[in-house]
Amino acid sequence: MAYDVKFCERIFSKTNGRCHLCRCQLNFNKYGKSDTKDSWEVEHSVPRAKGGTDHLNNLYASCIPCNRSKGSASTRAARAKNGFKCAPLSKKRKVSNALTWGAVGSLAAFFAPPPLRIAVALIGMVAGVTIGHEVEPD
Template sequence: MTNDRLNLIYDKTHGYCHLCHKKLAFINYGIYGAKGAWHIEHSKAKANGGTDHLNNLYAACIACNLEKGVLHTMTIRRRNNVTSAPLNKVKKDKIRSNNSVGGGFIGFIISAALGGPPLAIAACALIGAKIGYDNPVKK
């Protein structure tokens, strides 16, 4: 496995286990017992017809990967109270950007509806944008 391919798989979930969301350490790939140790995990197990295609490969902590075996990914995520894989940095930033625009607009509308002075309206819009940015919602 090349370092470039490992990086692509690790970065898909921003360095978190896609099954339990535990933080992983890139340098501890395959080192059982090390903090943040991880394996490449086949979302659809090879025994169930899964492939080595990049869209089927995810980073998973060793404990989750061994527990999963040939089970369905959603089965293990449910056990860990997780509903989806962590988002990578690019997707998080896009959602934050979209949320800040929406939050700013909502802040502006509320403040204007309450008849606030222009400075208060602008302040509410900025606060709404900040709240939207700091609280990304997965889409």
């Protein structure tokens, strides 16, 4: 099925331009071109043959080897083959996680003695942002 450019951008950005199965970096301009390493296709998490829809929540960017080798296997099994439990996070989601964890880290200052509060708040914020940027849901 052909998708318009805007819809492809939404699918592509869901995983920050990475294959949702193996996480290799994809090139947006190589949609559907099977001759290059970073080309990609739209992958149905639940295959259409099993009742999967063309709604955004069922569609992911995938490199062509992953998409074609997945077949009718489950997304969970295909990701597990590459050692992953979930899709890569979007850029927006990474920033949101970093801000949340940064705020949580800063709150540690409330439990520190007064002379150390600023240092603990800064360390907590930096640690929180660092952890939050990479944390992934299970």
